[in-house]
Amino acid sequence: MSGEMTQGCPPTPEARAAQRARTLARPGLEAVRVKGRLRANKWLLLRRITQLGILALFLAGPWFGWWIVKGNLSSSLTLGVLPLTDPYLLAQSLAAGHVPYKDALLGGAIVLAFYLLFGGRLFCAWVCPVNLVTDAAAWLRRRLGIKGGKTPSAWTRYWLLGFTLVASAATGSIAWEWVNPVSMLHRGLIFGFGLAWGIVLAVFLYDLLFASRGWCGHVCPVGAFYGLLGKTALIRVTADQRRACDDCMDCFAVCPEPQVIRPALKAVGQAHPLILDKDCTSCGRCIDVCGKDVFRLTTRFDRSES
Numbered sequence: 240m241s242g243e244m245t246q247g248c249p250p251t252p253e254a255r256a257a258q259r260a261r262t263l264a265r266p267g268l269e270a271v272r273v274k275g276r277l278r279a280n281k282w283l284l285l286r287r288i289t290q291l292g293i294l295a296l297f298l299a300g301p302w303f304g305w306w307i308v309k310g311n312l313s314s315s316l317t318l319g320v321l322p323l324t325d326p327y328l329l330a331q332s333l334a335a336g337h338v339p340y341k342d343a344l345l346g347g348a349i350v351l352a353f354y355l356l357f358g359g360r361l362f363c364a365w366v367c368p369v370n371l372v373t374d375a376a377a378w379l380r381r382r383l384g385i386k387g388g389k390t391p392s393a394w395t396r397y398w399l400l401g402f403t404l405v406a407s408a409a410t411g412s413i414a415w416e417w418v419n420p421v422s423m424l425h426r427g428l429i430f431g432f433g434l435a436w437g438i439v440l441a442v443f444l445y446d447l448l449f450a451s452r453g454w455c456g457h458v459c460p461v462g463a464f465y466g467l468l469g470k471t472a473l474i475r476v477t478a479d480q481r482r483a484c485d486d487c488m489d490c491f492a493v494c495p496e497p498q499v500i501r502p503a504l505k506a507v508g509q510a511h512p513l514i515l516d517k518d519c520t521s522c523g524r525c526i527d528v529c530g531k532d533v534f535r536l537t538t539r540f541d542r543s544e545s
């Protein structure tokens with residue numbers, strides 16, 4: 240990506256515009272050249288293995304009779320002893336006036352503690368199956384050079400989050416579950432698709448044609464909920480090698496929440512290089528695609544800079 244940026248000779252505006260267009264279409268080319276294809280996709284591969292591995296654990300029971308995990312992403316029991324419950328589902332359930340079982344409350348507490356500690360939006364990058372769909376839409380949108388559309392305000396997801404809780408209280412039901420693409424896709428894979436196909440396809444087409452990273456970055460209340468849990472998270476990405484940055488913009492092109500990068504990379508509103516924004520999903524994609532190895536994974540206490 241930096242082939243036209245020779246030292247001591249700043250690129251012309253035309254060269255920058257051409258470079259930007261190439262970056263938007265195929266970010267990470269320089270990283271592949273410098274680090275090799277495997278290292279330039281390390282975190283992406285680890286995430287896909289994790290996401291598909293978790294899906295496989297859920298599918299192994301209904302498909303092959305290997306009941307390691309029973310249930311689905313909303314509520315499950317692992318090896319007959321470990322209950323896990325989606326705390327957002329639990330919050331809607333409580334708002335609806337239902338009294339959850341003791342195991343469901345315990346499962347919610349375990350999941351809540353995990354994401355509070357390690358980062359709420361880890362769920363988005365490492366667990367949620369819809370992430371595969373929205374990543375595919377973002378990839379295709381870049382490749383096809385689709386621009387424009389109308390991206391809703393980033394606040395939409397928080398309004399929707401509040402609305403689902405109020406709607407649950409008003410209707411006495413778990414409101415978002417009627418249309419939630421996350422559980423629909425998960426249940427569709429386990430029990431066979433019906434309406435789920437339509438919902439998942441709608442999310443894909445929405446991100447592809449109407450709003451870049453629209454669903455996860457602006458609409459989904461599940462992501463908003465887990466984002467709120469991520470404020471105090473331990474795991475963080477740092478741009479501690481930011482002096483090596485050549486402004487190729489590859490990290491901005493691949494990041495599902497690109498607004499989180501600038502404060503750390505460009506020292507805007509903060510001096511340290513840590514990405515502390517709650518919306519960072521810790522996907523590691525910025526680490527992968529950076530040919531200068533500007534980013535790495537660390538903890539929130541590591542404010543060092545090289």
Ligand code: SF4
Nearest residue numbers: 363367369455459462
């Ligand atoms: S924002 Fe919603 S759909 Fe997107 S990855 Fe997160 S939970 Fe899944």
Ligand code: SF4
Nearest residue numbers: 494519520522523525
């Ligand atoms: S800053 Fe990096 S780790 Fe965080 S969401 Fe963006 S690409 Fe993923």
